[in-house]
Amino acid sequence: MGKIAFIFPGQGAQHVGMGQEMAENFSAARQVFEQADDILGMNLSEKVFNGSDDELRLTEITQPAIVATSIACLEVLRQHGVQAHGVAGLSLGEYSALVAAEAMSFADALPVVQKRGRYMQEAVPPGVxxxxxxxxxxxxxxxxxxxxxxxxxxxxxxxxxxxxxxxxxxxxxxxxxxxxxxxxxxxxxxxxxxxxVSFHCSLLKNVEPLLAGELAQIELSPAKIPVMANISADYVNSVEEMRDSLVRQVSNAILWQDSIEKMIADGYDTFVEVGPGKSLTGMMKKINRDVWAHQVENVKTLEKVVEAING
Missing domain, CATH: 3.30.70.250 (Malonyl-CoA ACP transacylase, ACP-binding)
Known part of the structure; x- marks a missing residue:
């Protein structure tokens, strides 16, 4: 295998029960959900594991729930010796990617994406x-x-x-x-x-200064591994570029196909979708069938990826 990329899903991947099997089987995943509950001051894990579909669809719940599930799966992968050479995330997933690259802390990411979800929901009234x-x-x-x-x-x-x-x-x-x-x-x-909500269009332009204000209050660090940005289909190298990318992706188009093609051209041939659902793995088959792609969300999918990568 060549270079390994971890790719992280965005909103729409959520489902009740996501991450629960990982939390039940691995202390690393369980600790992530416990941290999430503490960080947000609410029982997020209960909403994720046993809540209702309607509650989980609320954008300000969905966004931290998906990030928490993705990072829980990430920690289990790391525990099994699977490491990435680079990362990318679809829309919301870019926050998970930055956490994976140690450019943003999990403790900062969760409150920011919760507010991001709230701002997005408020920007476009229902039915518009x-x-x-x-x-x-x-x-x-x-x-x-x-x-x-x-x-x-x-x-x-x-x-x-x-x-x-x-x-x-x-x-x-x-x-x-x-x-x-x-x-x-x-x-x-x-x-x-x-x-x-009509994501990634100019109806959400008013969200950008609000989100920029939130991002200005948290500390970002240079990424430990390359991070592909949605907005440019290129790597973000500086803290300023990371913030700019996260702000502008709210009301601009997501260049996912272009991002993946760029990574493949740069030698990535193994893509692990880390977190709920398998939408990105499905997209990979439409973008380039020659690369290896598989999703990790539970014990069975974890075992397949660990065996394929570690042998």
């Missing part, structure tokens, strides 16, 4: 914003669909996930018009996403 995945349409045609629909309202590309999947975000009427145009331009399929 939405997101849709457009499948099987080239970038330039997705851009054209958004351009035509922008006469109705805000609608922009939000996530460049794979060559076959681009997510758009904005005001609901404009989004649905863009989806109609996309179908006319040859999109194979359109999937409206079950979200109440």
């Amino acid at each position: 914003g939405g997101m849709s995945a457009i499948l099987g349409l080239a970038r330039e045609k997705v851009h054209e669909a958004c351009r035509q629909a922008s006469a109705i309202g805000v609608i922009e590309p939000a996530n460049y996930n794979t060559p076959d999947q681009i997510v758009i975000a904005g005001e609901i009427a404009a989004m649905r018009k863009a989806c109609e145009v996309a179908k006319e331009l040859g999109a194979k399929r359109i999937v409206e996403l079950p979200v109440s």
Whole structure:
């Protein structure tokens, strides 16, 4: 194997019970959840392990819950001798990536992502914003669909996930018009996403100064391993670049496909999705089938990854 990258999922990967098996079997994971409860002053682990889907879908709960689960899985991987040469995270996952690279502390990351979630939820009132995945349409045609629909309202590309999947975000009427145009331009399929916030578009521009204020209050350090940033599809080298990337990704598109292609070009051929769900592993198959990718969330998936990497 060449270089190993840990990749961390974003919002949408959550499910009740995530991380519970790791916490029950490994003290390293259990300690992360105990820390999370202490840091936030609430029983986050109870909400994650035994709560309701509706509560876990609240953005200000979802975001710290996913980060805590990802870091719990990370600590177990490290305990088994699996280390990364570089990291990346999808949107929210960039915070987990920075924690993994020891550029941001777990104690600082959790309160910041909780506030990030709250600010995002407050920025777009329910019923105003939405997101849709457009499948099987080239970038330039997705851009054209958004351009035509922008006469109705805000609608922009939000996530460049794979060559076959681009997510758009904005005001609901404009989004649905863009989806109609996309179908006319040859999109194979359109999937409206079950979200109440239109992430990664200019409707969230007002969140940026609020988040910048929160990030200014925490200490960041130079990363111990390379960290790929969503916003540029390039590595963030300085503390200033890290802060800027986290702020700007709120209202700008996520360049996930470009980020992964850059890492592959730089010699990464083993990708471990650390945390809940396997959406990033699925995307990897659409981006490049020649690299090895597997997800770690429970004992079974952990054993497979440890055996594959450590032999």
